Amino acid sequence: QSALTQPPSVSGSPGQSVTISCTGTSSDVGSYNRVSWYQQPPGTAPKLMIYEVSNRPSGVPDRFSGSKSGNTASLTISGLQAEDEADYYCSLYTSSSTNVVFGGGTKLTVL
Amino acid sequence: QVQLQESGPGLVKPSQTLSLTCTVSGGSISSGSYYWSWIRQPAGKGLEWIGRIYTSGSTNYNPSLKSRVTISVDTSKNQFSLKLSSVTAADTAVYYCAHDYGDYGWFDPWGQGTLVTVSS
Numbered sequence A: 001q002s003a004l005t006q007p008p009s010v011s012g013s014p015g016q017s018v019t020i021s022c023t024g025t026s027s028d029v030g031s032y033n034r035v036s037w038y039q040q041p042p043g044t045a046p047k048l049m050i051y052e053v054s055n056r057p058s059g060v061p062d063r064f065s066g067s068k069s070g071n072t073a074s075l076t077i078s079g080l081q082a083e084d085e086a087d088y089y090c091s092l093y094t095s096s097s098t099n100v101v102f103g104g105g106t107k108l109t110v111l
Numbered sequence B: 001q002v003q004l005q006e007s008g009p010g011l012v013k014p015s016q017t018l019s020l021t022c023t024v025s026g027g028s029i030s031s032g033s034y035y036w037s038w039i040r041q042p043a044g045k046g047l048e049w050i051g052r053i054y055t056s057g058s059t060n061y062n063p064s065l066k067s068r069v070t071i072s073v074d075t076s077k078n079q080f081s082l083k084l085s086s087v088t089a090a091d092t093a094v095y096y097c098a099h100d101y102g103d104y105g106w107f108d109p110w111g112q113g114t115l116v117t118v119s120s
Helices: none
Strands: A009-012 A018-023 A035-040 A047-050 A064-069 A072-077 A086-094 A099-102 A106-110 B003-007 B018-025 B035-041 B048-054 B059-061 B069-074 B079-084 B093-100 B107-110 B114-118
Touching: A009 A018, A018 A086, A018 A106, A035 A064, A047 A064, A047 B107, A072 A086, A099 B048, B003 B093, B003 B107, B018 B035, B018 B093, B018 B114, B035 B069, B035 B107, B048 B069, B048 B079, B048 B093, B059 B069, B079 B093
Parallel strands: A009 A106
Antiparallel strands: A018 A072, A035 A047, A035 A086, A064 A072, A086 A099, A086 A106, B003 B018, B018 B079, B035 B048, B035 B093, B048 B059, B069 B079, B093 B107, B093 B114
């Protein structure tokens, strides 16, 4: 099972919206809804932001949203804030192989 | 919510076995249908899932590491552990433990992570 493909970097100005993509294949992202997203500011542990494609854990601002279309999952951050600057990772669990794969990560810069 | 804390040697010699422990606080490691995972991150690189253990003791491992990995649980100490054998410099990374929601495929919360360097 190959790693998921994310853009290395994205950027946006405060108040704008950005979308980070996470592309797999019809055998993984296209077949499973166990996609989650993690935020990792420098020097800290990852934090769960979205689970099962589009669900937000308690405490995560509603500026963060997730979706999926075909073989690509997406994380959208609206109303960008300086504190959103971090690395973001997607992950996928596939029950058929009982394995978890992560995307390569995307560095979000708030201009 | 539970909290997790990794512990273990920060330096391991090549060809030896890396051993880490994750202590769970704020709840019982064996309550509910919980899994517990290990995930690592080389410096400046992405995340890699190593494997997980269920409270019953059953395990799942990343196929790429399966031959070298053993994960175990000690419910009396509220801990679970990682052993990675025959390490090389490529195993140098920050190692995280995390609460794993099993077939739902997400991890929350994570420990703060511990750096393990493989060097002679």
